[in-house]
Amino acid sequence: MAIKSSENLKINELGDSNVVICPVCGKATEMRLFENVDGSMVAHLLKKAPQNIAVCPKCATVFTVNPHYIEEKKNGTVCTLEPQDLTVLVKNR
Ligand SMILES: [Zn+2]
Numbered sequence: 001m002a003i004k005s006s007e008n009l010k011i012n013e014l015g016d017s018n019v020v021i022c023p024v025c026g027k028a029t030e031m032r033l034f035e036n037v038d039g040s041m042v043a044h045l046l047k048k049a050p051q052n053i054a055v056c057p058k059c060a061t062v063f064t065v066n067p068h069y070i071e072e073k074k075n076g077t078v079c080t081l082e083p084q085d086l087t088v089l090v091k092n093r
Contacts, residue, residue, distance in 0.1 A: 009039070016031065016033065017030055017073075022056045023063075025058050030057070031056060031065075031081065033065065034055070035070065052064060052066075068085075
């Protein structure tokens with residue numbers, strides 16, 4: 001799976017989530033979490049927020065993640081990723 005990238009695009013790895021049931025393949029797995037930061041001038045002017053992405057290692061579906069969960073994870077708060085925090089962005093099959 002390729003994540004679209006450009007000069008201004010920065011992908012930060014945020015580690016793995018807790019075990020969550022993937023809403024697409026139904027398997028219990030730890031989602032890989034990424035933060036997609038667009039550092040371009042256009043994004044800056046539009047005050048575009050970083051996009052939070054989760055990838056299911058079982059079916060390679062890409063999800064956007066509830067920003068609240070990412071915020072809590074970054075703050076070190078004990079938080080649980082739930083299937084309803086995931087919105088399908090790219091389905092690979
Ligand atoms: Zn899956």
